[in-house]
Amino acid sequence: MDRLSLEQKAINTIRMLAVDAVEKANSGHPGMPMGMADCAFVLWTRFLRFNPKDPNWPNRDRFVLSAGHGSMLLYSMLYLSGYEVTLEDLKQFRQWESRTPGHPEYGCLPGVETTTGPLGQGFANGVGMALAAKMAEARLNREGFPIVNHRIFAIVSDGDLMEGISSEAASLAGHLKLGNLIYFYDDNHITIEGSTDLAFSEDVEKRFQSYGWHTVRADGHNLNSIESAIREGIEENERPALILVRTHIGFGSPNKQDKESCHGAPLGKEEVVKTKQNLGWPLEPTFYVPEEVKAIFQERVKELEKEYEKWQALYQTWRKQFPELADLWDQMYRKKVKPSLEEKLVQAVPPGKPTATRIHGWKVLQLAAEEMPGLVGGSADLAPSTKTIIEKASSIRAGDFSGRNLHFGIREHAMGGILNGMALYGGFIPYGSTFLVFSDYMRPSIRLAALMGLQVIYVFTHDSIFVGEDGPTHQPIEHLAVLRAIPGLTVIRPADGIETAYAWAYALRKQDGPTAICLTRQNVPDLPRPEHFDASLIHKGGYVISPEENGRKLSLILVATGSEVAVAMEAKKILQEKGHNIRVVSMPSTSIFAKQPVSYQKEVIPLEIPVVVIEAGIAQGWRDLIPNPMLFIGMHRFGASAPAEVLAEKFGFTGQAVAEKITAWLQK
Ligand SMILES: Cc1ncc(C[n+]2csc(CCOP(=O)(O)OP(=O)(O)O)c2C)c(N)n1
Ligand SMILES: [Mg+2]
Known part of the structure; x- marks a missing residue:
């Protein structure tokens, strides 16, 4: 069989795994995996660098499926690429306690880099990962030792691009010139209600160009076109790249291709037969993976093993040559906290005059930053009020990622999604701040941080009606209750200096979930405590x-x-x-x-x-x-x-x- 037909067979395998899994579960989204199978194939077999035996390899490329409804596409790619995923896992798609839930969930399968499904979140997560990668490069790479040199890929859909969070995140990614970011836009003209004509008529390409992205168009069912677009995206190091791939949702289905009906429902018995016949696919067995298709993926994994070994050798030499960097690496990735952390942080807030807890927080942050080199963060344009600048560090900006202070602009939702991406990336403990009342603007991302169990720290100041003159628009009243209702999110509202120091210490120790620290705008007195008070x-x-x-x-x-x-x-x-x-x-x-x-x-x-x-x-x-x-x-x-x-x-x-x-x- 010639290479081209073999590759078509591999692509149809990806399509049919999704079709069969959705059919078996009697629920799911076959259309998107069928439409994006060619892109996924080219990306995974020709570009993406990973090691299925070491899925957490720090220098792996990241792949984010922002359009999480296409989960079967990701699961199939992981299975075919030799991750610890079985065909049985694919057969258990969407079932109780299976490793293949309806939408990709972080932690369920190795290789799932983030939880997606709420549209737009994955887009911002990828931006956070790209930003973290740039920051890791700036800290750890040395001449001749590019130990961090990988990329972040994502598939984003019409829905992702319609969501506001993606506009916020794309704008910031373009501004910061995140050249390590390459996104595929699944331009299939279809959403749930029908044609995108119903509600989406902007020129996406121009929009992204004006954000400062490089754009390139590709035919989503032509492998050469896809390959050359990816190559162009990779060669563009100064700007993030958007590959607009024209695809056909439900590709291969005689009656459902290009129709919304294949977005989120099984094709149905009859249409499955017709689709398989149309693509020259055997009707039986279901979940069929030809041996020669397996071999294509195995070949690729073998090639990548060599790259992995090369990296390991470089990394070990780097550790020996730069022991202080090796030490920094360990501190960042292990996030080890000293037992004396509380003692240290309390030194920032000796008893004194009435002081706002946001000011206490600022003082504590300075010492926390000394303790934890991976602690980085910023605000959605409110740092002068939320007091969240690390004074001894510089600001992150395009071309210089060595600093620790992030400026998210007035983009709370993207801030939330980017913080998640940074936490997922590893090595960093990201924090983000705004007024407590505006936590509403980022709540969907906070919820996902909690669902994923990510160490993300929120500093929410101006935490009550005592904001004062700005009035009810700026005065949170239901926000504490709303945040406390999110399972896994720790909400802390300290009363004075020592409680603020302990709040930060708790957040730094809490590696398996997010923490929201809520601080006052107005002064509060240091509270008297009983003699011999046990601060623990x-x-x-x-x-x-x-x-x-x-x-x-x-x-x-x-x-x-x-x-x-x-x-x-x-x-x-x-x-x-x-x-x-x-x-x-x-x-x-x-x-x-x-x-x-x-x-x-x-x-x-x-x-x-x-x-x-x-x-x-x-x-x-x-x-x-x-x-x-x-x-x-x-x-x-x-x-x-x-x-x-x-x-x-x-x-x-x-x-x-x-x-x-x-x-x-x-x-x-
Ligand atoms: C925030 C959010 N709103 C709504 C949904 C429900 N939803 C799932 S997919 C989708 C849109 C489908 O269109 P598109 O993103 O183009 O995906 P395609 O059908 O092309 O695969 C919607 C509205 C969601 N998952 N997340
Ligand atoms: Mg679509």
Whole structure:
């Protein structure tokens, strides 16, 4: 058989694996894998560098399937390329506990670089990976030792490009001249509702050119055309490249090609037969992989083994020649945290005058950056307010990726997706900051960070109505509750300097999930703590910051977070004079407190004692955490534009107002 027909056979194998798997599951998306099979084949057998036996090889090319609905395409490529994936895995597509879920999930199969499915996210993840690669190059490569020299490829679809996040991420990628980025746009003119004519008529090529991308068109069903486009993209090192490949969704299906009907449903028994006949494919067996097709992929893997060995040798010599870089590599990739981290970070926030926790955060960040060389981050144009600049480091910009401060521009959603990509890349602990109220703009990416268990740190400042004059548009009220509702996201709202230092320490130690640190705009006092206070209690998420008087019955517990802990302390003073015996619990993190043994939770908040929760946000979530008889003093409406002190009076967040509310409640 000549090479060309053999390659066509391989491409049809990719198509039919998707068709058969979707048919067997009676659910899934056959159209996209059928349309993009040629591209995937050329990329994986002629360009992509990887080692299926070492799927985490740091210098591998990354491949992101942003159009995650085409998951069967990725699974088939991984199977054919010799990853630890079996044909049985493909047969279990979309089944309970299978390794081949409906959309690619990070961690389910080796070679799946990120979780995709929510359109646009993968696009931004790839940009984050490309940025991280550039930053790794700048730190680790030396003359004659290009130990980081790989690329990031992705397949993006109409849906990906319609989503706002991809515009944000593409704009930044072009600005930063990420020449290591090569994306295929699956230009098939079809989305779920029908032709793209319905809602998408911009000139995508011009759009990307104006972002500063190199663009090239290709015929998605002509291997030479695809190959030369990829080559052009690879040779372009100064700009990211978009290859606009004209493809036909459902290629080969006589009745469904070019139709939306093959986007997200099985072809159906009859059409499967017709498609196989049309492509000259045997009807049986299903999941058929010809031996000669296997051989093509094995050949490629063999070739790549040589490149892998070459890299290993270079890497080992590099380690010997540059021991200080080898040390940096280890620190970055192992993310090892010293046991003394807390002690060190606390030095940044000695007791003093009332200070905003965002200022504490800034001071802590400087020491954290000294401890963790992989800590890098930035803001969506709010760094002067969120206080998240690493002072001793420079800014990342096109052509110079040696710095540590990122400028995302006013692009919160892309920031979220890029942070995920950087965390997935390895070697970096990325943080991103904005006002807490704008966490909404990046929530889909936060959710994915949590789903993937990525170490991403969010610094959300201006964390309550006490933003003040900017008014209700800028005052978060439901945001703490909304973030706390995301499984796996640790939300911390520290009350003062020491709690802020501990929040950062927690985030740096938490390698298997994201952390949101919520900080105040306004000054808050350093809180008094009992003599011999054991600061490690702060890591329990909630602890007794001000105990009741000894020898008298505990009558009430005030639980508060962040800036409201100081208010609770004042209210306690007033109520204590009236004969109550009160304990104050500071609860910087309900997420962490909820994970403590019930015995500890009951020790801090005994079940039979009434509780008053004070937090300048909505009540949702608190009653699930604390089953005691409860009064919630918080927000029941949007905030308002006025000076913070006025808002405290009007909304009842003064010690006096809180004490009065409690007195009235207790008398009921
Ligand atoms: C954020 C988001 N919104 C909606 C969807 C549901 N959805 C899945 S694919 C798709 C669009 C399909 O069109 P396209 O991206 O061009 O993929 P194709 O049909 O060409 O494979 C939509 C709306 C989604 N996955 N993510
Ligand atoms: Mg499409």
